[in-house]
Amino acid sequence: MDVGCVRLFKFLLDETDSNFVISSSWRRKTISESHRVFTALDWCGFTDAKKYCVGVTPRLAANRGVEIDWWLNKNETEQFVILDDDSFDIHQKDHFVRTDHEVGLTVKDVYKAIDIFNLKLDYMPQIT
Numbered sequence: 680m681d682v683g684c685v686r687l688f689k690f691l692l693d694e695t696d697s698n699f700v701i702s703s704s705w706r707r708k709t710i711s712e713s714h715r716v717f718t719a720l721d722w723c724g725f726t727d728a729k730k731y732c733v734g735v736t737p738r739l740a741a742n743r744g745v746e747i748d749w750w751l752n753k754n755e756t757e758q759f760v761i762l763d764d765d766s767f768d769i770h771q772k773d774h775f776v777r778t779d780h781e782v783g784l785t786v787k788d789v790y791k792a793i794d795i796f797n798l799k800l801d802y803m804p805q806i807t
Contacts, residue, residue: 684783685723688762691789692731695796700750702736702743702763744770760792 692699701716720728734754736746747761748771761771764780776791778784 680719680723681783682723684785685720685725687784687786687789689725689728691784691792695793697760697796698731698733700734700736701732702747702750702761747771758796760795762788762792 691697717728717732720726734750736743736750739746739749743763751759759771759774761775762778762784763775764778764783774795776788776795778788
């Protein structure tokens with residue numbers, strides 16, 4: 680995990696007043712069992728990541744898009760953005776921001792996610 684990418688992720692959450700759901704291959708059955716995710720985020724300076732996390736998608740025999748649908752159908756969600764470096768047959772294309780596996784989350788990705796939320800920022804601060 681890259682410190683700059685994590686800072687951009689936290690910026691996105693804060694600016695959009697959002698939470699996140701873990702659908703990463705690092706996930707476990709519950710938030711409390713997903714130690715690897717939170718250890719990496721903590722190491723990158725996102726020490727309070729657990730308070731932003733509202734769930735974990737299940738591991739189903741189907742593809743990632745179906746797992747995301749399952750979670751969305753079980754939980755009240757007004758808006759959402761999917762950030763991932765692979766499409767995994769994600770069919771929620773209007774909500775999907777594909778990141779580069781080699782680079783991670785970029786400022787351009789954050790702008791795209793903010794646009795999906797239909798928010799307009801007058802600035803993009805320097806993430807240090």
